[in-house]
Amino acid sequence: MRVLFDSFTVLAVSAGAVFFLAGTVGLLRFPDSLSRLHALTKADNLGLGLVVLGLLPQATGPLVALKLITVWLLAQLAGAIVTQLVARAVRRENQEA
Amino acid sequence: MTAAMVLDVGLALLVVAVAVWIVAAGSAFAAVVGFVSFGLLLALAWARLAAVDVALTEAAIGSGVTGALLMTAASRLRPTESRSAGERPGAFLHVVAAVLAVLVSAGLAALVLIPASPAPSLAPAAAVHLPELDVLNPVTAVLMAYRAVDTLLEKIVLLLALIGVWSLAPDRFWGGAPGLWPRSRPDGELTLLARLLPPIGIVVGIYILWVGAIAPGGAFQGGAILAAMWLLIMIAGLRPVPEIHRQWLRLVLVVGPAVFLTVGFAGFFLPNGFLSYPAQFTKPLIIVIEVVLTLSIAAILGLLVAGPPERERQR
Amino acid sequence: MNAATLYGLCSAALVGLGLFGAIVHPQPLRKILAFNLLGGGVFLQFGVIARRGAAAGMGGDPVPQAMVITGIVVAFSATALAVTLLLRLYQVSGSATLSIETQSSSESDGGGR
Amino acid sequence: MATSWRMPMATDSRNLLAGATTRAAGFCVLWLVLAGYSLGDLPAAAVAVAGATFVSLCLLPPGRWRVSPLGVARLALRFPGQAVMAGVDVARRALDPRLPLRPGFVTYAPRLPPGSARDGFCALASLMPGTLPVGTNEDGTLLVHCLDIGQPAAAQLAAEEAVFMRAVRDG
Numbered sequence: 001m002r003v004l005f006d007s008f009t010v011l012a013v014s015a016g017a018v019f020f021l022a023g024t025v026g027l028l029r030f031p032d033s034l035s036r037l038h039a040l041t042k043a044d045n046l047g048l049g050l051v052v053l054g055l056l057p058q059a060t061g062p063l064v065a066l067k068l069i070t071v072w073l074l075a076q077l078a079g080a081i082v083t084q085l086v087a088r089a090v091r092r093e094n095q096e097a
Numbered sequence: 098m099t100a101a102m103v104l105d106v107g108l109a110l111l112v113v114a115v116a117v118w119i120v121a122a123g124s125a126f127a128a129v130v131g132f133v134s135f136g137l138l139l140a141l142a143w144a145r146l147a148a149v150d151v152a153l154t155e156a157a158i159g160s161g162v163t164g165a166l167l168m169t170a171a172s173r174l175r176p177t178e179s180r181s182a183g184e185r186p187g188a189f190l191h192v193v194a195a196v197l198a199v200l201v202s203a204g205l206a207a208l209v210l211i212p213a214s215p216a217p218s219l220a221p222a223a224a225v226h227l228p229e230l231d232v233l234n235p236v237t238a239v240l241m242a243y244r245a246v247d248t249l250l251e252k253i254v255l256l257l258a259l260i261g262v263w264s265l266a267p268d269r270f271w272g273g274a275p276g277l278w279p280r281s282r283p284d285g286e287l288t289l290l291a292r293l294l295p296p297i298g299i300v301v302g303i304y305i306l307w308v309g310a311i312a313p314g315g316a317f318q319g320g321a322i323l324a325a326m327w328l329l330i331m332i333a334g335l336r337p338v339p340e341i342h343r344q345w346l347r348l349v350l351v352v353g354p355a356v357f358l359t360v361g362f363a364g365f366f367l368p369n370g371f372l373s374y375p376a377q378f379t380k381p382l383i384i385v386i387e388v389v390l391t392l393s394i395a396a397i398l399g400l401l402v403a404g405p406p407e408r409e410r411q412r
Numbered sequence: 413m414n415a416a417t418l419y420g421l422c423s424a425a426l427v428g429l430g431l432f433g434a435i436v437h438p439q440p441l442r443k444i445l446a447f448n449l450l451g452g453g454v455f456l457q458f459g460v461i462a463r464r465g466a467a468a469g470m471g472g473d474p475v476p477q478a479m480v481i482t483g484i485v486v487a488f489s490a491t492a493l494a495v496t497l498l499l500r501l502y503q504v505s506g507s508a509t510l511s512i513e514t515q516s517s518s519e520s521d522g523g524g525r
Numbered sequence: 526m527a528t529s530w531r532m533p534m535a536t537d538s539r540n541l542l543a544g545a546t547t548r549a550a551g552f553c554v555l556w557l558v559l560a561g562y563s564l565g566d567l568p569a570a571a572v573a574v575a576g577a578t579f580v581s582l583c584l585l586p587p588g589r590w591r592v593s594p595l596g597v598a599r600l601a602l603r604f605p606g607q608a609v610m611a612g613v614d615v616a617r618r619a620l621d622p623r624l625p626l627r628p629g630f631v632t633y634a635p636r637l638p639p640g641s642a643r644d645g646f647c648a649l650a651s652l653m654p655g656t657l658p659v660g661t662n663e664d665g666t667l668l669v670h671c672l673d674i675g676q677p678a679a680a681q682l683a684a685e686e687a688v689f690m691r692a693v694r695d696g
Contacts, residue, residue, distance in 0.1 A: 026615055026616070037657060042608075042614070043616050077294070077648070080652050105415045119445055128442060135452070139456065145419070151480050159448075159487070167444070174441055197431065199428060216461075223473075238474070239474045254486050286644055289644040296584070297577070304559045307573075398488075402492070
């Protein structure tokens with residue numbers, strides 16, 4: 001059972017790392033600021049989600065598991081709002097230019 | 098090389114790389130963005146040095162609150178940037194500065210590489226009285242008991258800085274409200290965040306304050322979180338920035354240092370004198386001081402970011 | 413080499429970089445940033461001393477750690493005051509420069525807002 | 526918009542009480558998640574929950590949003606799948622050597638009126654595959670940035686909005 005949980009953790013956290021990597025590659029390769037924002041929020045959110053999912057079997061109790069999920073939800077909220085604030089600033093700058 | 102060592106080397110290189118970027122960046126705004134990430138990376142370095150209390154303070158104050166302050170300044174000062182490009186010092190000064198910097202760095206590096214042996218430490222001395230203080234976090238014990246006078250003076254420094262900032266306002270704005278952001282229309286998304294996040298931040302901030310007695314955390318870290326929530330509400334325009342002549346505001350600003358000082362002077366009636374606590378009340382007294390200090394710290398940090406008054410006092 | 417030595421070298425580099433930036437940057441805001449960099453390096457040096465003083469079951473000497481926490485807050489106070497002085501200078505003179513020639517020329521053409 | 530810190534004047538006091546109770550329960554859970562269960566923490570927990578509930582009621586008066594538990598459950602169940610699709614979509618494009626992107630703007634006329642419920646929907650849409658609301662046009666429609674304008678972004682947003690509206694609406 002323990003082995004099953006541990007291998008799940010390794011698998012999910014590695015998959016999460018792959019998405020963080022993909023998000024970073026997108027950040028470097030995508031042509032304009034707004035497209036880069038897509039790369040940053042979506043790939044990284046999924047990456048963090050997978051890391052959290054992978055760590056859930058390692059949690060020592062339901063409260064610790066809930067703490068992990070809370071971290072993910074707060075990161076989602078902040079990511080969604082900040083992305084839009086940056087997007088708005090980019091649009092304003094494009095209009096001025 | 099172990100995995101932890103790889104992590105440390107990578108982190109140290111990243112910290113230095115971001116520092117180079119801050120010095121070399123083309124625009125001040127880009128440098129400030131670099132500074133915010135520098136603070137967060139530095140917080141990770143502190144955690145790797147087993148100093149979690151400092152890591153929290155660095156992330157909250159060194160990166161977060163300072164970053165907010167510098168970002169406003171950078172956007173306001175943007176028109177002045179192109180002009181100062183012509184004032185760059187010549188090659189000679191560059192060389193002199195580089196030589197000086199390398200010398201200082203080399204001296205510090207030598208100190209690091211040739212450490213004193215045995216390493217000086219006050220940890221055993223700090224550990225001796227921890228049980229009677231009933232405060233399990235040694236850093237909080239140092240801040241609130243052993244070196245309480247430093248902490249008290251630091252509060253006074255914060256207050257003096259705020260008085261200094263306020264006194265830079267033009268006379269006609271004295272007593273009025275700080276301008277905060279040069280933004281008239283609140284953004285929809287920001288308002289949404291300002292409605293949802295502050296209650297969560299209050300729970301987290303009070304938790305960080307409370308846990309400071311037994312684990313990393315304390316008045317500064319908790320106060321910085323509360324200040325950030327207050328700033329978020331004000332920037333989103335959900336509640337006004339208070340006018341600085343308000344009695345309640347000034348009361349909140351001084352209540353922390355005042356209570357601390359009162360307890361400190363009450364120590365004169367005890368064997369150890371100034372800033373010593375009566376044995377049986379040590380923990381409750383420390384908690385009371387920490388709570389009022391947190392309130393004052395949150396208010397002062399928020400108002401330091403908000404800056405001097407920029408609007409006339411409403412009659 | 414252990415982690416403390418590594419971060420010690422890192423802090424030495426930060427102090428040098430901060431010092432260099434504070435001298436060569438003409439813009440006061442960049443000087444303030446560089447100064448904070450320098451401060452960060454000095455604080456980290458304290459962290460190394462604290463880590464090496466690990467004893468009595470603690471991960472590090474709590475005294476330097478507490479001093480750094482105080483230092484970070486005081487550094488923030490100084491930064492806030494410096495930034496406000498700078499913004500006020502810009503408000504009254506229309507420029508944010510420390511150069512005497514540029515300042516007097518902007519005063520003569522009225523400056524300010 | 527800026528008002529002072531006072532409890533909201535509820536037109537319906539039962540509504541206020543219900544809102545306060547559910548929120549306080551939520552903040553209690555948050556405290557337990559952070560601090561764990563300990564009787565000694567009670568004073569701090571009480572202050573934190575009371576403060577958070579008060580501020581929450583001030584900033585977002587109850588009755589401002591009409592929340593349907595069933596709709597929220599449906600939204601929450603849908604969300605992980607959407608997050609996976611969004612992440613996989615971006616990762617595929619980023620890692621493809623040919624970089625298959627056709628970035629561009631789409632206008633979308635939301636059915637939600639302007640307000641915090643619409644802001645919530647925009648935040649959600651920015652986490653959905655391929656779409657990123659950038660701002661509001663002068664005629665009240667949303668300007669949405671898409672990674673691939675070949676995708677049926679408007680239809681996708683409409684489906685998403687329908688699910689969202691069943692969960693949360695401005696009251």
